[in-house]
Amino acid sequence: MSDMIEVIGVDKQIGVKLILDGISFSVPRGxxxxxxxxxxxxxxxxxxxxxxxxxxxxxxxRIAGDNISDDPVKARTRLGVMSHNTFLYDKLTAHENLAxxxxxxxVTGLDDRVEELLDQVGLTIFSNEMVQNxxxxxxxxxxxxxxTIHKPDILLLDEPYTGLDQQAAALLTRVLSGSKDHNRTxxxxxxxxxxxxxxxxxxxxxxxxxxxSDLRSSDVDLDxxxxxxxxxxxxxxxxxxxE
Amino acid sequence: xxxxxxxxxITWKDLQSDFRTKEMLSTMLIFALxxxxxxxxxxxxxxxxxxxxxxxxxxxxxxxxxxxxxxxxFVNEHSNDALQGLMLLPADRSIIYFGKVGANLVLMLIxxxxxxxxxxxxxxxxxxxxxxxLLLVLPMATFGFIAVGTFLAALSANTRASEMLLPIILFPxxxxxILSAVEVTAGVFAGGDIAVLITWxxxxxxxxLVFLVVPFLLFEYVLDV
Numbered sequence: 001m002s003d004m005i006e007v008i009g010v011d012k013q014i015g016v017k018l019i020l021d022g023i024s025f026s027v028p029r030g031x032x033x034x035x036x037x038x039x040x041x042x043x044x045x046x047x048x049x050x051x052x053x054x055x056x057x058x059x060x061x062r063i064a065g066d067n068i069s070d071d072p073v074k075a076r077t078r079l080g081v082m083s084h085n086t087f088l089y090d091k092l093t094a095h096e097n098l099a100x101x102x103x104x105x106x107v108t109g110l111d112d113r114v115e116e117l118l119d120q121v122g123l124t125i126f127s128n129e130m131v132q133n134x135x136x137x138x139x140x141x142x143x144x145x146x147x148t149i150h151k152p153d154i155l156l157l158d159e160p161y162t163g164l165d166q167q168a169a170a171l172l173t174r175v176l177s178g179s180k181d182h183n184r185t186x187x188x189x190x191x192x193x194x195x196x197x198x199x200x201x202x203x204x205x206x207x208x209x210x211x212x213s214d215l216r217s218s219d220v221d222l223d224x225x226x227x228x229x230x231x232x233x234x235x236x237x238x239x240x241x242x243e
Numbered sequence: 244x245x246x247x248x249x250x251x252x253i254t255w256k257d258l259q260s261d262f263r264t265k266e267m268l269s270t271m272l273i274f275a276l277x278x279x280x281x282x283x284x285x286x287x288x289x290x291x292x293x294x295x296x297x298x299x300x301x302x303x304x305x306x307x308x309x310x311x312x313x314x315x316x317f318v319n320e321h322s323n324d325a326l327q328g329l330m331l332l333p334a335d336r337s338i339i340y341f342g343k344v345g346a347n348l349v350l351m352l353i354x355x356x357x358x359x360x361x362x363x364x365x366x367x368x369x370x371x372x373x374x375x376x377l378l379l380v381l382p383m384a385t386f387g388f389i390a391v392g393t394f395l396a397a398l399s400a401n402t403r404a405s406e407m408l409l410p411i412i413l414f415p416x417x418x419x420x421i422l423s424a425v426e427v428t429a430g431v432f433a434g435g436d437i438a439v440l441i442t443w444x445x446x447x448x449x450x451x452l453v454f455l456v457v458p459f460l461l462f463e464y465v466l467d468v
Contacts, residue, residue: 053330076333087328091260103252104332106245
């Protein structure tokens with residue numbers, strides 16, 4: 001399998017604080033990777049660097065073999081990003097939001113694609129409703145449709161379950177599980193061990209900017225994951241702060 | 244072509260949102276019309292003094308109304324972190340700038356088209372002999388103001404007091420543009436050497452050109468601030 005994401009010796013320093021310290025890993029095509037870690041571990045910073053939203057202080061990131069600092073625009077064509085912020089426009093309808101992003105990604109057969117996605121996330125009947133009238137769960141489902149409108153090879157998810165009710169979370173899980181059928185590479189950040197373990201092929205644990213563990217989901221159960229995550233309880237008590 | 248179609252998509256998206264809520268357009272229009280009405284009470288419409296200050300009043304109304312729109316143009320992108328969504332698009336990030344310039348320009352030209360006839364009526368100016376020059380200076384100076392204003396609005400949008408910061412950094416930089424616009428407008432209404440007026444117009448043209456080029460080089464960094 002070819003590597004879709006390669007993170008090679010990435011450091012990120014903001015002011016005097018070292019947020020990421022020599023992170024290296026690679027993600028093959030079609031693999032679902034969950035990144036876990038306490039607050040301040042550097043998870044979001046890592047995702048922002050892979051998403052081309054932030055440059056590393058040193059080290060390299062390659063997307064499908066291309067160095068993202070050489071051609072970030074090319075890398076972005078392969079990326080779909082969904083975070084706890086939806087990137088949606090409140091004053092536009094669900095259809096208008098998707099059509100806008102579709103146009104920006106040069107999606108062909110845009111109207112059909114928008115209808116298909118609205119159907120997938122169960123929002124067809126709310127197609128002409130303004131996003132400001134949507135519940136948090138509906139907005140997050142629409143955000144998932146937005147992130148996948150251009151059929152990206154790689155999906156980057158930052159706490160996608162934040163604020164979702166049971167129904168919306170189940171629908172999101174169903175859509176994310178379907179990513180494997182599309183041979184899509186997924187990198188997800190979450191605090192939820194159960195979701196991470198259930199969805200992913202691999203689990204990366206970050207702690208204080210370092211890659212503390214790299215585990216295969218098939219080799220670990222929930223207790224094992226907790227053990228790997230908390231490791232030395234004394235360490236965990238020290239690892240607070242913001243990302 | 245792709246660049247222009249993406250710029251247009253951003254412009255249309257902003258206009259669609261604003262025409263739906265009329266937040267920006269109505270605020271800008273009300274402000275410009277209030278300036279017309281208030282100063283028409285302060286100055287005798289037919290007097291020579293009013294004729295002398297009229298070009299200045301006109302541009303005060305337009306520029307300050309435009310400022311209200313500029314203040315909102317990037318603040319709106321912060322709701323739901325939509326600016327991040329734009330930054331993730333597979334395109335040069337200057338499309339965001341030019342898309343915003345397009346939307347702000349359309350809104351400000353609408354305000355000018357509505358306000359100018361009202362100004363003419365309240366101040367009893369009639370149609371000046373050199374009206375084609377007015378039709379030239381209006382879009383040129385408006386573009387320059389919107390171009391520099393949009394650039395600085397992107398810079399100030401990430402600060403806590405962005406609505407206070409923008410006018411403070413914008414007006415000093417816009418002084419050459421404001422002076423030139425007022426001088427040309429004065430020349431349109433009061434007469435004057437056409438060669439001098441063309442010199443002022445050239446200054447506006449250079450200003451416009453600079454702020455057409457600078458965002459290609461710097462806008463990426465402005466977004467990272």
